[in-house]
Amino acid sequence: MKILVTGGTGYIGSHTCVELIQKGHEVIILDNLYNSSIDVLDKIETITGVRPKFYKTDILDKEGLDKVFAENDFEAVIHFAGYKAVGESVAIPLTYYENNIAGSINLYQMMKKYKVRNLVFSSSATVYGDDFEVPFKEEYGLGTTTNPYGTTKKMNEMIITDMNKAEPENSGVLLRYFNPIGAHESGLIGEIPNGIPNNLVPYIAQVAAGQRDFLRVWGNDYDTVDGTGVRDYIHVVDLAKAHVKAIEYAATHKGTEVINIGTGKGYSVLQVLHAYEKACGYPIPYKIMERRPGDIATCYADTAKAEKLLGFKAQYDIDKMCEDSYRFTRKLKM
Ligand code: NAD
Ligand code: UD1
Numbered sequence: 001m002k003i004l005v006t007g008g009t010g011y012i013g014s015h016t017c018v019e020l021i022q023k024g025h026e027v028i029i030l031d032n033l034y035n036s037s038i039d040v041l042d043k044i045e046t047i048t049g050v051r052p053k054f055y056k057t058d059i060l061d062k063e064g065l066d067k068v069f070a071e072n073d074f075e076a077v078i079h080f081a082g083y084k085a086v087g088e089s090v091a092i093p094l095t096y097y098e099n100n101i102a103g104s105i106n107l108y109q110m111m112k113k114y115k116v117r118n119l120v121f122s123s124s125a126t127v128y129g130d131d132f133e134v135p136f137k138e139e140y141g142l143g144t145t146t147n148p149y150g151t152t153k154k155m156n157e158m159i160i161t162d163m164n165k166a167e168p169e170n171s172g173v174l175l176r177y178f179n180p181i182g183a184h185e186s187g188l189i190g191e192i193p194n195g196i197p198n199n200l201v202p203y204i205a206q207v208a209a210g211q212r213d214f215l216r217v218w219g220n221d222y223d224t225v226d227g228t229g230v231r232d233y234i235h236v237v238d239l240a241k242a243h244v245k246a247i248e249y250a251a252t253h254k255g256t257e258v259i260n261i262g263t264g265k266g267y268s269v270l271q272v273l274h275a276y277e278k279a280c281g282y283p284i285p286y287k288i289m290e291r292r293p294g295d296i297a298t299c300y301a302d303t304a305k306a307e308k309l310l311g312f313k314a315q316y317d318i319d320k321m322c323e324d325s326y327r328f329t330r331k332l333k334m
Contacts, residue, residue: 001251002026002073004116006059006107007080008052009036011191012122012180014044015240016078018189021048023244028072030065031081032058035194043188059103062110069114076118076247077111079104082152086126086294087198089149100152101159108163118250119172120243123157125232125260125299126150127176134266135302138176138258146294157258164256171250178232178262178301180239182321183328190328191236201233201322204273205329208280215284217269219291224298228269232262232300235316235324245310262301263314272318279322 003020007013008029014036017027021044029041029052038054045051053072057064059081082100083089089096111119127150128136129143142158145151157174164170181201183190193202206212220227242261249257267275270286277284306312 001075001247002028003247004028004030004068004072004074004077005080006030006077007082009033009038009040009054010080012177012236012239013078013080014040014189015184015236016080016243017044017052018047018184019237019240019244020247021050021052025244027052028055028068028074029053030055030057030059030068032056040189047184047186047188059107060099062106065106065110066113069110069116074114074116076120076251077107077116078120078243078247079107080122082122084149085198086147086149089152090147093148096148096152100149101155104156105159108159112167117167117170118247119160119170120246120250121156121160121172121174123174123176123258124150124153125176125178125262125301127154127157128299130296134298135264135300136260137302138260138305161256168254171254172256173246173250174256174258175242175246176258176260177239178234178260178299180236181233182235182237182316182324184237185324185327187324187327187331190325192332200231200269200272201276201325204276204284205325207284208276208326209329213285215273215286216289217286218289218295220288221291222297224268226268226270229295230266230268230298230300232264232266233272233318233321234262234314235321238263238314238316242306242310242312245312249310257309259306259309260301260303261306261312262303264301264303266298266300267318272322275318276322276326278319279326
């Protein structure tokens with residue numbers, strides 16, 4: 001299939017491009033390089049032997065988008081482009097709504113104009129809010145989001161659902177990611193956080209690399225195995241493989257499906273820390289702090305629907321996620 005990947009030089013996008021190319025798909029990347037580097041194209045080429053066609057285009061630029069669609073006969077779109085920092089979204093909500101909502105609508109309008117019917121969208125487990133019991137099931141629907149970033153994911157889900165009702169030939173798969181971590185085994189692509197990382201594993205990676213003194217563990221008085229927060233971490237390469245299955249599913253079905261992508265298993269902050277210590281071979285200092293506002297105790301996926309509809313099951317465990325993250329971070333420093 002000829003597939004447009006928006007945000008394709010980003011963290012999850014780059015891994016997905018690798019898996020798509022390795023499955024024989026033709027990938028065209030569109031990214032404004034706000035949070036990624038053009039060098040990623042070299043890395044994708046080194047891993048796969050194929051250099052994807054690239055457009056430095058902003059999804060807010062309607063004319064630019066039109067040109068990309070006019071020049072290519074896309075069969076499908078995987079839409080990753082967007083802003084993703086929770087705290088920043090609270091501080092500058094309009095910027096988040098403009099980029100993640102107005103930008104996405106531009107893209108969907110272009111898909112309509114050029115009759116590109118198949119879409120996979122990057123949603124997040126954050127749309128469940130803290131309204132439901134774990135494991136989170138797709139049938140629960142949308143919860144109460146706690147920040148503008150989460151609300152942009154929820155709104156996109158609603159927009160795509162309505163759009164596909166109006167256009168019954170369309171097909172949309174809304175993937176609700178749990179916590180993607182890790183990096184490609186080659187150590188060539190991975191997550192490069194901007195500024196001080198908010199997420200757990202990028203922060204641990206920087207402590208392990210000596211860039212920060214200790215991990216701040218946000219609370220140890222939750223009702224969990226050791227009192228620290230529990231999440232469903234998934235290897236980014238597993239997540240990338242789920243996208244290949246999702247876009248192939250979209251191309252052969254109509255309507256809209258919401259699908260969780262996680263492992264179905266939860267690990268606590270301290271369990272992840274210890275897995276990372278095993279990967280790097282030395283202790284990682286940490287201090288217990290107050291709870292972080294907005295955090296929930298436990299979050300993990302019910303993965304039955306992904307298995308049933310997509311035939312997808314995550315393969316990699318927490319040790320492999322930490323080993324690959326550590327390898328990528330070490331290479332970055334070299
Ligand atoms: P990322 O920041 O690494 O990748 C996003 C890419 O989109 C970047 O390369 C950025 O330059 C590009 N981009 C942003 N705004 C753009 C615009 N207006 N026009 C063109 N390109 C633009 O993020 P990621 O971690 O790879 O996440 C990809 C998607 O998955 C995002 O939509 C994110 O919200 C979603 N998601 C991520 C996580 C996570 O933990 N990483 C979890 C759930 C959902
Ligand atoms: C966070 C976002 C979520 C977003 C997701 C993207 C919040 C409240 N939620 O989810 O909306 O979709 O990232 O991946 O920001 N932790 C520490 N110390 C740290 C960092 C994290 O103890 O320095 C703990 C947290 O309290 C939590 C766990 O590690 O228990 C995971 O945190 P994080 O990686 O930020 O992910 P989420 O909170 O699940």
